[in-house]
Amino acid sequence: MASAEYLDESPIEFGQIRVVQSSSAMPSQDSMEPTFSLPIGLPLSSSHSVPLPFPMSHGTTTLAFIFQGGVLAAADTRSSCSGLVACPAAQKILPIHSHLVGTTSGTSADCALWKRILARELRLYQLRHGRRLSTGGAAKLLSHMLQPFKGTELSVGGQQCFGRERSGPSLYYVCSDGTRLKGTLFSVGSGSPYAYSVLDQGVQWGLTVQEAVSIAREAVFRATYRDAYSGNCVDLYHITSKGWTRRNREDLKEEGVHPQWRVSFSTLTVETARE
Amino acid sequence: MEYLIGIQGPDFVLVAADNVAASSIIQMKHDYDKMFKLSEKILLLCVGEAGDTVQFAEYIQKNVQLYKMRNGYELSPAAAANFTRKNLADYLRSRTPYHVNLLLAGYDEADGPGLYYMDYLSALAKAPFAAHGYGAFLTLSILDRYYRPDLTRDEAVDLLKKCIEELNRRFILNLPSFNVRLIDREGIHDLEKLTLGAK
Numbered sequence: 001m002a003s004a005e006y007l008d009e010s011p012i013e014f015g016q017i018r019v020v021q022s023s024s025a026m027p028s029q030d031s032m033e034p035t036f037s038l039p040i041g042l043p044l045s046s047s048h049s050v051p052l053p054f055p056m057s058h059g060t061t062t063l064a065f066i067f068q069g070g071v072l073a074a075a076d077t078r079s080s081c082s083g084l085v086a087c088p089a090a091q092k093i094l095p096i097h098s099h100l101v102g103t104t105s106g107t108s109a110d111c112a113l114w115k116r117i118l119a120r121e122l123r124l125y126q127l128r129h130g131r132r133l134s135t136g137g138a139a140k141l142l143s144h145m146l147q148p149f150k151g152t153e154l155s156v157g158g159q160q161c162f163g164r165e166r167s168g169p170s171l172y173y174v175c176s177d178g179t180r181l182k183g184t185l186f187s188v189g190s191g192s193p194y195a196y197s198v199l200d201q202g203v204q205w206g207l208t209v210q211e212a213v214s215i216a217r218e219a220v221f222r223a224t225y226r227d228a229y230s231g232n233c234v235d236l237y238h239i240t241s242k243g244w245t246r247r248n249r250e251d252l253k254e255e256g257v258h259p260q261w262r263v264s265f266s267t268l269t270v271e272t273a274r275e
Numbered sequence: 276m277e278y279l280i281g282i283q284g285p286d287f288v289l290v291a292a293d294n295v296a297a298s299s300i301i302q303m304k305h306d307y308d309k310m311f312k313l314s315e316k317i318l319l320l321c322v323g324e325a326g327d328t329v330q331f332a333e334y335i336q337k338n339v340q341l342y343k344m345r346n347g348y349e350l351s352p353a354a355a356a357n358f359t360r361k362n363l364a365d366y367l368r369s370r371t372p373y374h375v376n377l378l379l380a381g382y383d384e385a386d387g388p389g390l391y392y393m394d395y396l397s398a399l400a401k402a403p404f405a406a407h408g409y410g411a412f413l414t415l416s417i418l419d420r421y422y423r424p425d426l427t428r429d430e431a432v433d434l435l436k437k438c439i440e441e442l443n444r445r446f447i448l449n450l451p452s453f454n455v456r457l458i459d460r461e462g463i464h465d466l467e468k469l470t471l472g473a474k
Contacts, residue, residue, distance in 0.1 A: 143326070150326055151371070173303060178326005181296055181304050193301060 059229020061191030061220055062092055062103040063199060064171055066184045069209045070240035071169045074216035075103050076191070076224050077249065078231040088232040089249075097122060098243045100138060105157040105189040106176065114156050118142050136182065139172035143180040150178055157188045169239065191223030191230040198222050209238065213247065277322040278410035278450060279309070280438060281378045282431045283390040283403045285424065287459040288380040289431045290390075291439075291469065292320050293450040308454055313339045314349045315462050316382040319359070322407055323375035323395060331366075331373045335359050352381025356391040356399060363397035376407045382458050406438075413445055414438040428457065432466070439471050 062075040079090035093103050094112070096119045104111030121141055125133045133141065146156060156176040173179065173186045185203055187195040198219040207215070217234055224231040236247040276297055281290045296307035311319040311332040317339070321332040338358070343349045350358065356379045366373050372395075379391040392405035404418045417438050426434070435455065442450060455466040 143329075147326060147330060175298070175325065177324075178330060179296070179298065179303075180326075180329060181307065183304050186303065196301060 059191070059227065060092060060105045060189035061187070061195050061223035061227060061230040062105050062189050063185075063187035063192070063195050063216060063219055064103060065186070065199065065203050065212075065216070066169050066171050066205075067203065067207045067212050068205055069207070069212060070238060071101075071171055072212045072216050073101055073103055073237045073239070074220050075235050076220055076230040077233040077235060078224070078229065079108055080229045085231075091235065093235050093237050095237075095244055096138075097132070099132070099239065099241075100135065101237050101239055101244050102158050103188065107156070110156050110176070111158060114142065114146065115158070117145065121145070134167065135170045135172055139174050139180055139182075142174050143178065146174070146176050147178060149176065187219070189223075189230065191220075191227035194223040194226045195219040213238070217250070276409065276448060277309070278406070278408040278442065278453075279320045279322055279376070279378050280406040280410075280414065280435065281320070281380050281390045281392075281402075281404060282418070282422070282426070282434060283380075283388050284426045284428065284431050286388060287428060287431070287457055288382065288388045288390050289428070289435060289455070289457050289466075290318060290320055290378060290380045291435055291453045291455045292322070294452045294454060294468075295450060298325070305451065310454060310456060311336050312463065313355055313379075313381075314343065316458055317350075317352050317355055318380050318456060318458060318463060319355075320378040320380070320407075321375055322377075323373070327373045327375050331363070331375050332377075335362065351383045351386070352379065352389045352391070353383065353386065353401075355379060355381065356389075356393070356401075360393055360397050360399040363393065363395075367397055378405055378407060380458055382460060384460075388458065409448075410438075410442050410446055410450070413441050417441060436469065436471065439469055443471055 059080045060076060060078070062073070064071060064073040073093050075092035077088065077090050077092065078085055079087040090108065092105070093101060094115045095101050096115060100122070102115050102118070104115065118138065118141065122133055122138055142158070156174075158174050171183060171186060173181045173183060173188065185199060187199065199215065202215045202218075203212075213236060216236060220230075220234045224234075233249045233251045235249055238245050238247065277295070278293045279290070280292075281288060283289075290310065292309040294304075294306050294308070295302050296304035309320055309322060309328075311321060313319050313336050319332055319335060321328045335355075335358070339350055339355055359377065359379060363373060363375070363377075374395050376395055377393040379393065380389070382388050390402055390405060392400045392402050392407075394407075403424065404422050406414055406418070418434070421434050421437065432455070439453060452468050452470040455469055457464045457466055
């Protein structure tokens with residue numbers, strides 16, 4: 001009885017308070033100033049609203065890309081809070097169901113919560129309609145669920161990866177500011193520029209699985225090298241039409257020098273998916 | 276960062292938008308389409324804050340389609356523009372204003388082609404040519420100088436290319452490619468993507 005009551009309210013009923021951004025751009029009374037209003041400010045500024053109880057910081061490197069063998073997702077495992085490493089063994093890639101994996105970036109608590117809400121909603125959809133929601137639909141659902149919270153300090157930068165026979169693999173980037181993009185290569189987080197530069201050089205459709213895995217690890221490694229807020233180990237998930245498989249977590253600290261990677265590569269073990 | 280442009284001719288409207296979807300300093304996507312098809316002869320071009328653009332544009336798009344389903348005929352471009360303006364104005368003084376800049380381009384059987392400029396404060400103006408974004412500062416004077424009401428389609432495309440060349444020369448940001456579409460009596464036509472900036 002109690003559990004039914006608890007699930008009655010949908011979280012998207014929560015309201016939000018948002019400061020009107022356009023108030024600063026209203027034309028001034030002073031006729032000396034030119035009265036044109038400047039276009040939107042630089043994208044680096046974000047809207048501030050309700051003050052937080054304590055400052056939240058986040059740093060991560062996650063990436064995902066599509067190639068002929070499916071979708072590969074990789075992420076570091078450092079969970080940082082301002083200047084300290086809160087957890088060196090966090091899990092930033094969360095499977096949502098057997099064929100859908102989401103990476104998280106931003107505030108860990110928010111990401112974990114919203115991934116669970118998304119998993120619940122997808123399962124409900126599957127039970128009600130008898131078929132799975134597509135990745136695009138799941139991404140749109142998440143994007144719409146996050147929309148009422150725009151302007152608050154909610155920070156969720158996630159990607160969805162999918163491998164399916166009929167429509168092929170697909171990859172979407174969803175962010176708490178409302179962005180939803182379909183693409184073939186995304187990297188999210190404070191270490192993402194470093195990862196992008198490595199991925200842009202090597203990722204193409206025709207990669208073999210081994211090549212894709214090695215370039216994904218290289219990208220995360222380079223990002224963790226330069227970004228203080230990314231580090232520790234790297235997680236890799238490979239999604240195909242048969243589902244996702246997880247590679248063993250590898251500690252990047254032990255492989256500081258590049259040539260040693262090739263040696264340890266051959267001893268990877270692969271866990272197969274379980275429902 | 277983003278750029279929209281529209282040029283109205285005697286029996287057509289030419290519109291173009293850049294293809295970059297950016298997040299802070301990173302180009303997340305190089306082939307992003309900023310045009311939303313409201314009906315067979317109306318296009319909505321939408322730029323602005325990250326999630327607001329898609330949310331608002333899709334809201335308008337679905338409502339225009341709903342009108343058609345309920346009433347059996349489509350909204351005219353002028354009606355769609357005013358509907359959009361009303362919605363934007365209603366949200367402006369709510370707790371959740373949409374920060375979007377729009378161009379609405381359409382062809383009406385009775386009134387001919389129309390281009391409507393709307394900014395985030397929901398100011399609506401019907402204009403022969405219009406542009407949004409930082410690039411507008413660089414290209415509006417080119418449009419002022421060379422625009423004529425009786426432009427042919429080729430001349431309009433040349434004028435568009437002049438504007439984009441100026442952007443490539445003087446704008447600090449890299450906008451490598453642009454989607455170009457033309458609306459006339461027959462509907463919406465996709466023209467060739469302009470990639471004057473890509474090396």
